[in-house]
Amino acid sequence: MSILMIGIDHSMAPVDVRARFSFTKKQAGEAVEKIKLMDGIRGCVLLSTCNRLELWASVENENVPLYHYLCQIKEVPEEEWASFFITRKDREAAEHLFFMTAGLKSQIMGEDQILTQVKEALSLAREHFASDGVMEVLFRMAVTSGKKIKTDISFSHGNASVIHMALKMLEKQGYTVSGKKVMVIGNGEMGRVSAQALMDAGADVRVTVRQYRSGIVDIPMGAGRLDYTDRMEYLPSCDLVVSATASPNYTLRREQFDEIRVPQGLVLIDLAVPRDIEPSIREIPGITFYDMDSFSTKKEEQDAVNESEAENLKAASAIVEDQLAEFFKWYSGQDVIPRVMTLKEDAVEDMDRRIQKVLKALPVDDNDKEKLKENLNAAAGKVVLKLIFGLRDSLSPDIFLSCVAGLEKLYEE
Numbered sequence: 001m002s003i004l005m006i007g008i009d010h011s012m013a014p015v016d017v018r019a020r021f022s023f024t025k026k027q028a029g030e031a032v033e034k035i036k037l038m039d040g041i042r043g044c045v046l047l048s049t050c051n052r053l054e055l056w057a058s059v060e061n062e063n064v065p066l067y068h069y070l071c072q073i074k075e076v077p078e079e080e081w082a083s084f085f086i087t088r089k090d091r092e093a094a095e096h097l098f099f100m101t102a103g104l105k106s107q108i109m110g111e112d113q114i115l116t117q118v119k120e121a122l123s124l125a126r127e128h129f130a131s132d133g134v135m136e137v138l139f140r141m142a143v144t145s146g147k148k149i150k151t152d153i154s155f156s157h158g159n160a161s162v163i164h165m166a167l168k169m170l171e172k173q174g175y176t177v178s179g180k181k182v183m184v185i186g187n188g189e190m191g192r193v194s195a196q197a198l199m200d201a202g203a204d205v206r207v208t209v210r211q212y213r214s215g216i217v218d219i220p221m222g223a224g225r226l227d228y229t230d231r232m233e234y235l236p237s238c239d240l241v242v243s244a245t246a247s248p249n250y251t252l253r254r255e256q257f258d259e260i261r262v263p264q265g266l267v268l269i270d271l272a273v274p275r276d277i278e279p280s281i282r283e284i285p286g287i288t289f290y291d292m293d294s295f296s297t298k299k300e301e302q303d304a305v306n307e308s309e310a311e312n313l314k315a316a317s318a319i320v321e322d323q324l325a326e327f328f329k330w331y332s333g334q335d336v337i338p339r340v341m342t343l344k345e346d347a348v349e350d351m352d353r354r355i356q357k358v359l360k361a362l363p364v365d366d367n368d369k370e371k372l373k374e375n376l377n378a379a380a381g382k383v384v385l386k387l388i389f390g391l392r393d394s395l396s397p398d399i400f401l402s403c404v405a406g407l408e409k410l411y412e413e
Contacts (some may be wrong), residue, residue, distance in 0.1 A: 002062040005093045006085050007054035013084040015293045019274035021074060023048040024246055031073045032130035040064035043132025047121040050273040050292055058134035062089055098320045101146035115146045145323040149316045163194040165295045166269055167201055178202030183238045186245035187219055190271055194242050196220045236260050240267040243276035251276040257284055332397045339404055340388050346411040347384045348377050
C-alpha cells in the first residue's frame with residue numbers, strides 16, 4: 001500500500017496548461033468516481049483550483065499509473081503534458097499536502113483559501129464514494145495541521161488573495177482604483193472577494209448576476225447589481241473589469257469588442273482558470289490585460305518574504321512534523337493490523353490449550369466452565385493487543401515490525 005499524488009501548479013505550469021487540466025465541481029465528482037474504479041486504486045481525492053491541479057490516491061503499490069488515468073479522464077495525449085507534472089509519494093506527498101493546506105505553497109504566503117479548498121476536495125470525494133480510510137485520515141489531519149498553523153502563527157499575508165496581489169501590483173505601477181468604475185463578472189467566492197477588495201480600495205463596483213438567479217445571489221453590501229447579459233453595454237463606462245467565474249466559456253470574447261467603444265486605458269483582469277477573457281483581446285489598442293500568471297511573485301520578492309518569515313516557517317514546520325509523525329504512526333499500522341489480529345488469535349488459542357486441564361479440574365458445571373473459558377479468552381485477547389500496540393507506540397516502525405515478525409515465528413507451523 002502506498003500514497004501517491006501527481007500535480008501541476010502555478011510554479012510549474014502556465015495558466016493555459018493549468019486550464020487544460022482544470023475541473024468544475026461536477027467534472028471533479030465524475031472523475032473521482034471513475035478513477036476509484038481503476039486498477040490499483042483504493043481511494044482518491046481531486047483538488048482543482050485556479051493555481052493547481054492535484055490527484056491524490058491511496059494505491060495498492062507505487063507503480064499505479066496515476067498520470068495515465070488522469071490523461072484518460074481528460075482525453076489528452078500523455079506525452080504532450082508530462083513535463084509539467086510532478087509525482088510525489090508517501091512521506092514526501094504527505095508533507096507537501098500539510099504545507100500546502102496551511103497556505104505555505106501558495107502564490108501568497110499563508111493565504112486562507114486553500115484550506116477551504118482542501119476541505120471541499122475531501123468532501124466531494126466522500127460524496128462520490130471515492131475516498132477511503134487513508135485519504136480521509138490524511139486530508140483531515142492536513143486540515144487540522146493547517147488550522148493550527150493559522151491559529152498559532154501570524155503570516156504577514158494571511159488574509160490576502162490574488163485580487164489583493166493584483167491591486168498591490170497596480171499601485172506600484174502608479175494605478176489607483178479609488179474613484180474608478182469597476183465591473184466584476186462573477187458572483188462566486190472569487191468574485192465576491194474581488195468586489196469587496198475593490199470597494200475597500202475606493203472603487204465604484206458593480207457585480208454581474210445571471211438573471212435566472214438574481215433573486216438569490218448574495219453580493220457584497222454596497223456593490224451594485226448588473227444583469228450578466230448587460231455587461232457589454234456597461235463596459236464602455238468602466239475603467240477596470242475583473243472576471244472571476246467558473247464558466248468553461250469566455251465571458252468576454254474578441255468579437256464583442258468590435259461592437260462597442262473601448263474606453264482608453266481600460267484594464268482587464270482575468271482571475272479564472274480556464275480563462276474568462278479571450279487572450280486576443282490584449283491586442284486591442286488602449287487595453288491593459290492581466291491574467292493569473294501576471295501576479296506571480298518575482299523570485300527576489302519571494303526570497304525577501306521567505307527571509308522575513310523564516311521564524312514563522314520554522315514554527316510551522318515543527319507543527320507539520322508533529323502532525324506527520326501522528327499520521328504515519330497511524331498509517332504504519334494499516335498493513336500490520338491483520339497480522340496483529342492473527343497473532344492475537346494464535347495467542348488466545350495457545351492459552352486455551354494450556355488451561356484445559358485447569359478448567360476440567362474446576363468443581364463447576366460445564367456451562368459455567370464454558371462461560372469462564374469465553375471470558376478468559378476475551379481477556380487474553382485484550383492483553384495481547386495491549387502489549388503489541390504498546391510496543392508500536394514506544395518503538396520505531398522498523399523495530400516494531402521486527403518484533404511482530406518475531407512473534408509470528410512463535411506460531412509458525
